[in-house]
Amino acid sequence: MADEARLPGVETESDEDPIVLHVDADCFYAACERLREPELRGEPVVVGMGYEPGDSVGAVATASYEAREFGVESAMAISQALENLPRRVDADSDSDLDVSETGVYRPVDMAYYESVSEDVRSILHESADVVREVSIDEAYLDVTERTDWSVAEGFARHVKERIAREVGVTVSIGVAPSMSAAKIASDFDKPDGLTVVEPDEVRSFLGPLDVDEIHGVGPVTARTLREMGLETAGDVADADPDALVEAFGERGRELYDYSRGADDRPVTPRGLPKSFSRESAFGSPVAAWERKRETLHTLAEAVADRATREGALYRTVGVKAVTPPYDVNTRERSLSGPVDDPGLVVEIATDLFREFDEDRVRKLGVKVANLEFDAANQSNLDGWGDATEPGNTNGAGSDGDGVDNPLDVSGGKPATDSSRTTPDPSPDDTGETSDAAGDTLPADQRTLDALVEGGTRSADRSPTSPSSRTAVVNAGDGSTDVVVPLSAFDGDGASVDAGPDRRDANRSAGTGPITSVRRHPDQTTLSEFVGN
Known part of the structure; x- marks a missing residue:
């Protein structure tokens, strides 16, 4: 690794314990709303999923800490939230409402939140060699090659201060030798917190925590653990691992390991969610x-x-x-x-x-x-x-x-990975129409250019309207089908010309054979265009 990538003056050892940061933005959606409406700082702010101004439907995606003081919680129905914390705007027409006991409600604006998140992610990627983006407001960083345990707290504080200064939102950071311990540490001192758990402190840090704070434990598992007489992470760590496996299957071994701080999963860029x-x-x-x-x-x-x-x-x-x-x-x-x-x-x-x-x-x-x-x-x-x-x-x-991988709305924070990773483009795509009828390539390598003369249109699939009618173009060599609108089938002997953003066609053959399928220059492989 280049010297300039490390914190100045820090030497690293290849066999040292990993240094993992878990970075979690505080009430992120509400923080974003305050960025564009600074007057909302210090006010109770509720961001609603499926909510529109003036409505009482939807669910709470994020409640600021001020709103939580009134009993508004993430995942709560908006109608219930309004009972606990009426809208500020309603106080103007209702003299019985105390303005100090009202809050500001805003609908989710994902496009805006994504733009703010991108600014945060940029800083994270500049600060670490490996970043695992978990959601729009959460990520793991492996900074083992950038810093040392002796100065890990200062390194993490620098990351926090950069985000606050350059983006305008606060984050809580947990520093630990593993992903699971770092996650727990980031939740330990919210909001705007920083908790460092060094390798020899992990067991003592985790031991007193309630079982529902163990990484991956939800209400049902916590209830079962308590029924087994296990109230804390320390209890689980001291339990018979075979008994845990008997109760939870192989997941029991994972719970045992996490409760002891044993988590050797490397921080890796995430894959696509299931x-x-x-x-x-x-x-x-x-x-x-x-x-x-x-x-x-x-x-x-x-x-x-x-x-x-x-x-x-x-x-x-x-x-x-x-x-x-x-x-x-x-x-x-x-x-x-x-x-x-x-x-x-x-x-x-x-x-x-x-x-x-x-x-x-x-x-x-x-x-x-x-x-x-x-x-x-x-x-x-x-x-x-x-x-x-x-x-x-x-x-x-x-x-x-x-x-x-459930996407829990708690805190406006999906609990699963949310990378926007897309398939790598094929280097063989040229945008040209293929002349080689009947080309046969492996399904994961063929481009739309391979779908050529000899294909036919399947029967109509119960069309409901001209704009939404669809049909399937079957490749002559038995390859996977392409779905296109029937409105495209309005001529004879023309090609299917795939647009850049939709599964559609400008023109194609009527009921006769398909003469060619031409890939739009902005598309890549057949697999991007076709369902298996």
Whole structure:
């Protein structure tokens, strides 16, 4: 490593304990709102997911610390939040409202938050050799080659001060020799905190913590641990690991290791997530269908929006219902192909949740899974007819403690990875129309240029409107299909000319054979254009 990449005057040893920073922005969405409205500093601020000004629907994505003093919490329904903390604007027309007991509500503005997050990420990448971006407001940094344990606190403080000075938001940082310990350390002194746990301090730092503070432990696992007589991380660390494995499977060994600070996972740039989900907990079990449906729709729209922003198509839609005492129920439905269709997510989630119409629900969630990351992410199921099939209806699901990478709205902070990584472009793409009919290449190497003469159009898929009708172009060599709108099939013998941002075509053959499929210059491989 170049000398200038290290903190001046610091020598590093290759066999020393890693130095890991966990950087977590404080109430990030609310902090962003205060950046553009400085007058909100010190005021209770609530950012609502699925919320519009003047409405009472949606869920709390972030509540500032001032708002939390009034009992407003992340994942709370906006209607309940308004009972605890009325809108400031309503005080102008209601003389009974005390302005000092009101707050400011704002809808989520992800485009703006992403722009602020990019400024933070830039500083993080300048400060470390390896950065694992976990979400819009959270990341792990491996700075082992940049600093030394003797000055690690000063290094982390420098990162904090740069972010505060150059971006204008505060972050809390945990420094430890492992990812799990660093994560716990960053939560230890919020907001605007800095906690350093050196290698020989990890066991003593973790020991007194409640079991629900162990990395990866959620309410259900915490309850089971307490039923086993294990109240603290120290209790888990001293427990029989075989008993933990018996209770939790192989995850029990992980809990045992994390409680002792044994976590040798390296900080690596994250891969693509397998699913996106949103969950919302009620203050007490809710039976009213309207309230459950309102929350369900908000979560479904948020999940679908997240998938769209990440450039992901999904093949599975699922819901989760946690009923008293803490029974976790999951239901899923598989689709006939990968889609990006927010309306369909709401429709399927609502249908799946009908089973719990009469049940009291503590917590509910919506997810999309079996993801495919595609640069042309505008596919939907309009016109595909009844494209859904019954999926998992097996009752109780998993513990729910981070399984399937849930995107928990707590603190406006997804609990899973949220990288916007996209597939690497193929170096062979040229943008030219192929003349070699019937080219046969491995599916992951073929470009759209390989989809040539000999392909045919499949039967129409129950079109619903001219603008949304779709069909499938089958490659002559049996390769994966390309979905295009039927509106493109208005001529004879023309090519399918793929646009840069959509699965569409300017023109193509009517009912005759496809003469060629030409890749737009901005596209890369066939896999970016086609669902497997």
